[in-house]
Amino acid sequence: MWSDFFTVSVFVATLASGIRLATPFLLAALGEAVGQRSGVLNLGVEGVMLIGAFAAYFTKLKTESTVLAVLVALGVGAVMGLIYAFVTVIMQAAQGISGIGIYLFGLGFTDLLFQKQVGTPQPIPKLAKVEIPLLSDIPWIGEIFFQHNLLVYLAFLLVPVAWFMINKTTFGLNIRAVGETPEAADTLGVSVNLTRTFTIVIGNTMAGLAGAALALEVGIFQQNLTAGQGFIAIALVYFGAWRPVGVMSGALLFGIVSATVLTLKTLGIVEGAASSLLAMAPAILTIVVLVVVSRRIAAPAALTRPFDRAAS
Numbered sequence: 109m110w111s112d113f114f115t116v117s118v119f120v121a122t123l124a125s126g127i128r129l130a131t132p133f134l135l136a137a138l139g140e141a142v143g144q145r146s147g148v149l150n151l152g153v154e155g156v157m158l159i160g161a162f163a164a165y166f167t168k169l170k171t172e173s174t175v176l177a178v179l180v181a182l183g184v185g186a187v188m189g190l191i192y193a194f195v196t197v198i199m200q201a202a203q204g205i206s207g208i209g210i211y212l213f214g215l216g217f218t219d220l221l222f223q224k225q226v227g228t229p230q231p232i233p234k235l236a237k238v239e240i241p242l243l244s245d246i247p248w249i250g251e252i253f254f255q256h257n258l259l260v261y262l263a264f265l266l267v268p269v270a271w272f273m274i275n276k277t278t279f280g281l282n283i284r285a286v287g288e289t290p291e292a293a294d295t296l297g298v299s300v301n302l303t304r305t306f307t308i309v310i311g312n313t314m315a316g317l318a319g320a321a322l323a324l325e326v327g328i329f330q331q332n333l334t335a336g337q338g339f340i341a342i343a344l345v346y347f348g349a350w351r352p353v354g355v356m357s358g359a360l361l362f363g364i365v366s367a368t369v370l371t372l373k374t375l376g377i378v379e380g381a382a383s384s385l386l387a388m389a390p391a392i393l394t395i396v397v398l399v400v401v402s403r404r405i406a407a408p409a410a411l412t413r414p415f416d417r418a419a420s
Contacts, residue, residue: 116248118371118375120248120251120252121251121371122364122367122368122371123252123364123367124251124252124253124255124256125363125367125370125371126360126363126364126365126366126367126368127252127253127256127260127360127363128256128257128260128325128363129362129363129364129366129367130263130359130360130362130363130364131259131260131263131318131321131325131359131363132157132318132319132321132322132325132334132337132341133318133337133340133341133344133358133359133362133363134263134264134266134267134318134355134356134359134360135259135263135266135314135315135317135318135321136153136157136314136315136318136337136338136341137341137342137344137345137348137355137358137359138263138266138267138270138314138352138355138356139153139310139311139312139313139314139315139318140153140311140314140315140341140342140345141270141345141348141350141351141352141355142270142273142274142283142307142310142311142314143304143307143308143310143311144287144345144350144407144408144411145274145283145284145287145307145350145408146283146286146287146303146304146307146308146408147286147287147288147290147304147408147410147411147412147413147415148196148197148203148304148307148308148311148411148412149203149204149207149342149411149412150192150203150207150210150308150311150312150342151203151204151207151208151210151211151339151342152188152192152206152207152208152209152210152211152213152214152338153207153211153311153315153338153339153341153342154211154214154215154334154336154337154338154339155188155210155211155212155213155214155215155338156185156188156189156210156214156312156315156316156319156338157214157315157316157318157319157322157334157337157338157341158214158215158218158319158332158333158334158338159184159185159188159214159217159218159316159319160181160182160184160185160315160316160317160318160319160320160323161181161218161319161320161322161323161329161333161334162218162221162222162319162323162329163177163180163181163183163184163316163319163320164177164178164180164181164319164320164323164324165177165232165323165324165328165329166221166225166226166329167180167181168232168233168323168324169226169230169232172233174235174324177320177324178259178317178320178324181316181317181319181320182313182316182317182320183316184316185312185313185314185315185316185317185319186309186312186313186316188210188214188312188315188316189308189309189310189311189312189313190305190309191210192206192207192210192308192312193304193305193308193309196308196414197301197304197305197308197414197415198301200414200416203412203414204412211338215332218329218331219331219332222329222330222331226329229328229329229330230328231327231328232324232327232328233327234257234324234325234326234327235257235258235259235324235325236257237255237256237257238256238257238258238261239254239255240254240255257324257325259317259320259321259324259325260321263321264356267352267353267355267356268352270352271351271352271353274352279303279306282298282303283303283307284408285298286298286300286303286304286410286415287408287409287410287411288408288409288410289409289410290410290413290415291415294415294417300415300417301415304415315338315341318337318338318341319333319334322334322337336391339394340362340390340391340394341359343358343394343397343398344358344359344362344397346397346398346405346407347361347397349405350407350408358397361393362390362393362394365389365390365393366389366390369386369387369389369390372386373386373387
């Protein structure tokens with residue numbers, strides 16, 4: 109049966125699936141990278157993804173509008189960002205505990221809403237593929253890269269946008285400054301709290317979009333739909349050394365690993381207990397990445413450190 113796996117058609121389909129599976133990771137991790145560059149760690153990404161996923165799913169279920177579903181997911185992500193910014197930036201609560209609180213809220217709140225508003229899983233139409241003219245017709249390459257839905261293309265287009273914003277704009281310079289030496293940035297007239305608030309809202313909005321991408325891709329919602337993807341997204345920020353291109357590389361790696369696991373299970377190559385163990389591969393890879401990368405790459409100096417202007 110291994111011979112079925114080592115074929116061109118399966119290889120191409122696995123890579124294409126890996127890119128689609130990487131999309132929620134990439135969207136959430138890009139937003140988290142922006143937030144962490146300003147010195148804010150958000151462990152609530154998973155919870156915001158769940159809220160965004162339910163918002164998109166429920167909106168699509170009731171209105172049949174994909175555009176409205178995405179906009180609602182973006183909106184609830186932004187609202188969660190404002191809440192998290194108030195708690196961590198204004199009230200200066202511990203970022204780790206606050207993030208876990210957001211996660212637990214998202215997990216419980218979406219489960220409650222699903223039970224009360226939906227009840228039993230009801231499928232919604234999945235996002236349609238948009239084939240890029242000419243490029244999608246290229247053998248193998250076209251199927252891998254140019255036959256995806258719009259949110260997949262958007263996720264990868266946001267990589268250069270995020271890179272440009274962080275490295276080539278005044279706002280990006282402010283982000284890096286408050287993430288490294290907020291006291292010095294403050295003396296130069298940069299509003300540390302405002303900058304961090306903006307990055308938190310950006311990060312949570314991206315997490316909401318990531319949830320929408322997941323729900324609209326699978327066409328269903330269920331309890332704990334994200335299944336740890338938000339925490340993996342946080343790990344990808346470390347994997348990518350807080351750089352958009354590095355984050356994209358990590359997201360692709362995790363997406364392809366997940367797609368390979370699904371392919372092996374679908375072909376019946378791995379079954380039973382071995383199948384359950386293989387499903388743990390992305391989580392194991394997350395742990396290995398954190399152990400290896402955390403020893404080699406320094407995080408932003410002010411990460412998780414609240415800024416108190418009166419004390420500086």
